[in-house]
Amino acid sequence: MGTNHVETLIIGAGQAGLSTGYHLRRLGRPFLIVDAHDEVGEVWRERWDSLRLFTPARYDSLPGMAFPAPGFSFPTKDQMADYLRAYAERFALDVQTGVRVDGVTKTSDGFLVDAGPRQYTADNVVVAMGTMQEPVLPAYAADLDPAIVQLHSSAYRNPEQLRAGRVLIVGAGNSGAEIGVELARTHEVVLAGRDTGHVPFRIGGTLSRLLLSRIVIRFVFHRLLTVATPIGRKARTARAGGAPLIRTRPQELAAAGVVRTARMTGVQDGLPLLEDGQVIQAANVVWCTGYQPGFSWLNIPILDGTEPRHVRGIVPEVPGLYFTGLHFLYAFSSGMVQGAGRDAERIAKAVAARPIPVREPAAVQG
Numbered sequence: 001m002g003t004n005h006v007e008t009l010i011i012g013a014g015q016a017g018l019s020t021g022y023h024l025r026r027l028g029r030p031f032l033i034v035d036a037h038d039e040v041g042e043v044w045r046e047r048w049d050s051l052r053l054f055t056p057a058r059y060d061s062l063p064g065m066a067f068p069a070p071g072f073s074f075p076t077k078d079q080m081a082d083y084l085r086a087y088a089e090r091f092a093l094d095v096q097t098g099v100r101v102d103g104v105t106k107t108s109d110g111f112l113v114d115a116g117p118r119q120y121t122a123d124n125v126v127v128a129m130g131t132m133q134e135p136v137l138p139a140y141a142a143d144l145d146p147a148i149v150q151l152h153s154s155a156y157r158n159p160e161q162l163r164a165g166r167v168l169i170v171g172a173g174n175s176g177a178e179i180g181v182e183l184a185r186t187h188e189v190v191l192a193g194r195d196t197g198h199v200p201f202r203i204g205g206t207l208s209r210l211l212l213s214r215i216v217i218r219f220v221f222h223r224l225l226t227v228a229t230p231i232g233r234k235a236r237t238a239r240a241g242g243a244p245l246i247r248t249r250p251q252e253l254a255a256a257g258v259v260r261t262a263r264m265t266g267v268q269d270g271l272p273l274l275e276d277g278q279v280i281q282a283a284n285v286v287w288c289t290g291y292q293p294g295f296s297w298l299n300i301p302i303l304d305g306t307e308p309r310h311v312r313g314i315v316p317e318v319p320g321l322y323f324t325g326l327h328f329l330y331a332f333s334s335g336m337v338q339g340a341g342r343d344a345e346r347i348a349k350a351v352a353a354r355p356i357p358v359r360e361p362a363a364v365q366g
Helices: 015-026 077-090 139-143 174-183 206-224 230-237 250-256 337-353
Strands: 003-011 032-035 095-097 103-107 110-115 118-127 149-152 167-170 189-192 259-261 264-268 271-274 284-287 321-323
Touching: 003 015, 003 110, 015 032, 015 077, 015 337, 103 118, 118 337, 139 264, 167 174, 174 189, 174 250, 174 284, 206 337, 321 337
Parallel strands: 003 032, 003 118, 032 095, 118 321, 149 284, 167 189, 167 284, 189 259
Antiparallel strands: 103 110, 110 118, 264 271
């Protein structure tokens, strides 16, 4: 299908990619956004049916367009998907969907991007994707009895996917807790994993509405916990331990009938084995064991393990390469909707500050 040249190619049409396009448009710089999904917002529609955002709608707006919902309501995943689609349409952002990037390679004068039958050359590449790209399963998952239904949280939609009988949820973070409460209405649920702590108030309550949501969401997550502060740098280093429960408190898990247990560490006779030696007779296992970034298609040696080296999304060793949408790219809020606009603005300004290379006109064949 030939090779197309763009000044800036943005990979990902989620909140990070669309915000970057918005700011580049305001700066008068051309760009193209590509996304593997068939429509903008589809990545949100693919999550489980009952998912709601953890932040109120007043904090879920992207730059230039308010979220169309009551300020202290918690949008559904489909409302978020609709908002992203409407955002792309309102600002006429140039998005090509159904384009899955297979490789990004540095060239002498920019970047070569392979995407199936398509190829792009670009002066700048912005990888606008979060770190939740590839589901992570422990190696011992393959040793479970084949009769046990296994689902990663990325594939979970609703309780109807599971068979009758006990459900073991592996991973006691926010996804595990919320799915556990939902499944407890129809199944016996065991939640395996260490206590990650919790926000000590109900985020939908009156106190939260009047004061604490602004303190926690706007100040702590957005201003205090950043790479520019000692406490933020410490929190960023410790993030692998898991974020605290935001919406679901321990007493709510107990009230729903969810039983807390030690971590799962292996398999014994085809059944889940816990750290304390307990064996769980489970008919279903839901793996809430997280994701890895999934940047193996980057043919550029900038990864430390699975994560890219960068300074607030800018890659000094590879001029023209940028990241946005990553967890804690600058602040705790960077991986949240409310942090997308600020990070995107900085990246767009860095792109606009680069000199536009002079390219030789393409040779005419004939």
